[in-house]
Amino acid sequence: MDFEQSPDRIVGTARVGSGQKKAPVPVKIIVAGGFGVGKTTTVGAISEISPLTTEAEMTSESVGIDDPGEATMKTTTTIAMDFGVLTIDQTLKLYIFGTPGQSRFAFMWDDLIKGALGALVVVDTSRIDDCYPAVDYFERAGLPFVVGVNTFNGQMSYSLDEVRWALAVRDEVPVLSYDARFRGSVRDALLVVLDQALDKAIRTKSS
Amino acid sequence: MTYPDPGDPEHPARPGVRPFLQSGQHRSSGGYRPSPREEAPPVDQQASALRPFVITSGRTDGADPDIGMETQVTINPSAVPIRLSPEMRAIVGLCGEPLSVAEISARLRLHLGVTRILVGDLRAAGQLDVHVLDNETPDPETIMRVIRGLRAIT
Numbered sequence: 001m002d003f004e005q006s007p008d009r010i011v012g013t014a015r016v017g018s019g020q021k022k023a024p025v026p027v028k029i030i031v032a033g034g035f036g037v038g039k040t041t042t043v044g045a046i047s048e049i050s051p052l053t054t055e056a057e058m059t060s061e062s063v064g065i066d067d068p069g070e071a072t073m074k075t076t077t078t079i080a081m082d083f084g085v086l087t088i089d090q091t092l093k094l095y096i097f098g099t100p101g102q103s104r105f106a107f108m109w110d111d112l113i114k115g116a117l118g119a120l121v122v123v124d125t126s127r128i129d130d131c132y133p134a135v136d137y138f139e140r141a142g143l144p145f146v147v148g149v150n151t152f153n154g155q156m157s158y159s160l161d162e163v164r165w166a167l168a169v170r171d172e173v174p175v176l177s178y179d180a181r182f183r184g185s186v187r188d189a190l191l192v193v194l195d196q197a198l199d200k201a202i203r204t205k206s207s
Numbered sequence: 208m209t210y211p212d213p214g215d216p217e218h219p220a221r222p223g224v225r226p227f228l229q230s231g232q233h234r235s236s237g238g239y240r241p242s243p244r245e246e247a248p249p250v251d252q253q254a255s256a257l258r259p260f261v262i263t264s265g266r267t268d269g270a271d272p273d274i275g276m277e278t279q280v281t282i283n284p285s286a287v288p289i290r291l292s293p294e295m296r297a298i299v300g301l302c303g304e305p306l307s308v309a310e311i312s313a314r315l316r317l318h319l320g321v322t323r324i325l326v327g328d329l330r331a332a333g334q335l336d337v338h339v340l341d342n343e344t345p346d347p348e349t350i351m352r353v354i355r356g357l358r359a360i361t
Contacts, residue, residue: 055319092349111276197350
């Protein structure tokens with residue numbers, strides 16, 4: 001643990017007078033999906049900082065073996081959330097939280113969706129069922145979400161229509177493909193999420 | 208659950224339908240449902256499997272529900288000097304600039320749950336300002352600003 005050694009015990013008052021900066025308003029988008037589908041790549045592509053990692057609580061229910069499947073080279077996984085930041089302006093900051101999409105991590109989602117704008121559910125077409133719990137959860141929670149098929153392998157085993165059929169999401173839920181490696185592609189996918197969020201916010205406001 | 212046959216890229220099997228949609232309500236009961244906010248988790252699920260939170264004096268819950276991962280934290284300029292633990296001192300030291308709870312957790316490599324509890328304690332002790340939002344649900348104007356900001360990046 002890298003705690004700074006402070007010359008004095010009293011840090012709280014050390015910076016009085018430097019002028020208190022007004023804290024920006026934080027907003028957040030969730031990126032959910034199974035292991036190895038490209039959540040961290042997605043977060044890293046759009047974040048202005050290298051994705052940071054925070055460990056979250058584990059309950060006995062959520063202890064399990066992380067199975068990245070045969071299709072990936074990923075051998076180590078941790079119960080950790082990667083997240084990134086994008087400063088919109090001085091008063092507004094966008095946080096992008098990546099979270100595993102399996103149901104045993106759902107204990108984190110109640111906290112995570114509180115105040116969230118929406119979610120991007122990342123799908124790898126070779127392991128499509130990894131994202132079912134996340135889709136179920138966001139549907140039940142009423143959180144606007146978009147299904148994003150990550151094409152970073154350069155190919156898709158299924159068409160978007162087939163993915164939509166398998167997920168059986170409502171017609172209003174966009175199913176799109178994007179490439180997690182490219183900032184522009186991730187940006188466009190997040191813009192679709194925000195579009196859904198805006199729709200919901202306007203509906204909520206007018207009702 | 209049907210997995211596609213990777214050796215047959217020309218005619219992949221169709222992926223299975225989401226299980227809870229397949230056969231009515233009784234199948235969906237196993238899924239995780241969003242829990243009402245005020246509801247505490249059942250006692251037998253609490254804490255027993257969590258690693259010991261030594262630096263929170265053993266507390267594993269009791270974190271302020273207002274303190275989310277993205278909640279912004281700053282030092283309280285009018286704080287009365289008090290003696291703090293090294294972890295708390297490190298947190299206060301980071302918050303000269305507004306910082307989110309998640310960033311504090313990541314930068315100090317402190318468990319997220321621990322960070323939330325310590326930030327709550329520091330707030331209660333008057334050392335930190337925790338900027339809790341008035342309206343939890345984002346309003347359309349804010350979302351529009353995010354959209355414009357995102358469109359502007361290349």
